[in-house]
Amino acid sequence: MNSARTIYTASWVLPISAPPIRDGAVCVDGARISFVGRALDLLPHNADARHVALGHAVLMPGLVNAHTHLELTAMRGFLEGLDFRGWLRTLTMARREVMDADALLDASRYGLGEALRNGITTCADTTESGIPLVAMREMGVRGIGYLEVFGPDPMQTTTSFAELRERVAITRIHDTVLVRTGVSPHAPYTVSAPLFRAVAEYANAESLPVAVHVAESVAETQFVRDGRGPFADRLRERGIAVGPQARSPIALLHQTGILKTRPLLIHAIHLDDDDRRRVADAGASIVHCPISNAKLGQGMAALHHLRDAGIATGLGTDSVASNDRMDLLGEARQATLLQSLQLGVPDALSAHDALDLATRGGARALGLDARIGTLESGMDADLAAFPLDSIDAMPMYDPAVTLVHVLAGAVKATLVTVAGRELLQIAAV
Ligand SMILES: [Zn+2]
Structure with a gap:
């Protein structure tokens, strides 16, 4: 036999x-x-x-879940009703002050258990601690763990970048056929232009996968384009100088070389035609997170425009702190319903196309389509x-x-x- x-x-x-x-x-x-x-x-x-x-x-x-935060699984239901800035600040403080390494590992294991029960075999995870990579290897799940780096003050660039390199070196030696280390300069309002540049050069030189939260909120566009709004106010309170940086968050990623790394762009809701052209020309990909975007009131990504532009697009649940479930079939359903609402026609995204996004689309977005999807x-x-x-x-x-x-x-x-x-x-x- x-x-x-x-x-x-x-x-x-x-x-x-x-x-x-x-x-x-x-x-x-x-x-x-x-x-x-x-x-x-x-x-x-x-x-x-x-x-x-x-x-x-x-x-x-x-199913390919192209955006998770497994280490935040313990925060389900913990951040209800906060505005985006309050939500992000409370989440970051709780993660740093309350959750030790054991708690983060347990949270990651529970998250992966939920993933498996929902038919998810690949997770593209952004992580501050790097601990979800340990859980992925332990549980046999396929994935990429993008190590996050923060540093909105240009003065922090050298320190933040050195710490990232050290963490990548430690984490990367454990990479396997199934689980790979990447990097994630978190978002335009938490990463300065010099830090974006340093990470872009490094990722290109080392062939590291890159993921970045971008164009998620109107406030983020206001921050990048005008140097104004709630994100700018918060940085000024911390004594960090803020001014206009680029015409849009995507243009900022272009200017700083991040787009050249063909990153996974997380959310990408507030894009115009010029942004979409830049993304398509760069061969970058997008992960669409419709339930998280709806729950936080951030907007609806124009999925039909992304598909028309030929941009590799997958689906992601985001963390349970902004979704409550890790259910990619539910995400597929939400994607179809929002497309119909947005375009005013039934079946604007068919169930077959939604399942394609949840499998082959995610695989393409992660550069894994020769193996899975x-x-x-x-x-x-x-x-x-x-x-x-x-x-x-x-x-x-x-x-x-x-x-x-x-x-x-x-x-x-x-x-x-x-x-x-x-x-x-x-x-x-
Ligand atoms: Zn996220």
Whole structure:
């Protein structure tokens, strides 16, 4: 018997790169997918392989959560009702003053547990402590951990940058095939232009992945363009000189060389045509976080414009401090509803397109699309299955519509594999 070969069968297989397959099968040999197709074409020739029958279920690529803060999982429900500045300040203080390394590791583990139960196999995580990378390696999840750097005062540049380099050096030696270290200059209102420049040069020289929170709020644009508003007031209170820096936050990233690193741009809500052209020309990508953006009242990203511009775009939940759930199917549903509201037409983003964003789109945004994001022979076996047998899901006409519009928030994964390793399996064998 070939024990390294497992055949998963389900009533529906969604390869994403091809139409849904009724009564489908995915064959996994070691870490890779070796077949995707109809069960009846596979099973008769593989009687000695291990067979996991998922029953009435959707089997699809593992979901890619392109923006998380795993170390903040303990802050669910803790910051209700604060304005953005108060929210950020309270969060930062609580993280630094209350949460020690053990608490941050536990929070990261709980966050990854929630990710797996929701069919998420990859997390792109921004982290101040670096501890979520430890939890990812421990739990077998795929991911990038972007180490955050802060420093709004240009005088802090040398110190902040030296600390970042030291942390990267310590963290990076533990990188694996699945878990990689990156860097994240946090945002235009917490990072000075000289620090952005230093990080850009460093990331380019070291081929480090970069992520940055950008164009999230109107106040951020006001800060960058005019040197005014709540972020500017706060820095002036601290004795830091503030003035106009660039015509937009994206233009600031262009001026400081960050766009040349092809960063993952987190949120990217307040963009104009010029910004989108710069992002597309640079080959940078965007992670759309519709629930976090709605909850904090920041706005709705114009997803249709991003797609039209050919910008690689994925979906992210952001932290549970601004979302409350780590449910990427729920994020897909919110993305479709907001697109319809924004454009005033039904189905402006179809359920199939939303699932594409949650899988292949996220993989592209993270530069991982040669390995994950679709079910195809030769790809890494990152899989997720969701049951369809709830009476509340009947009748069903299209498994993608049922998954996004009916079952999001009401279903948990019954199978999750990363590179062929089963991290969650509660299906009948
Ligand atoms: Zn974030």
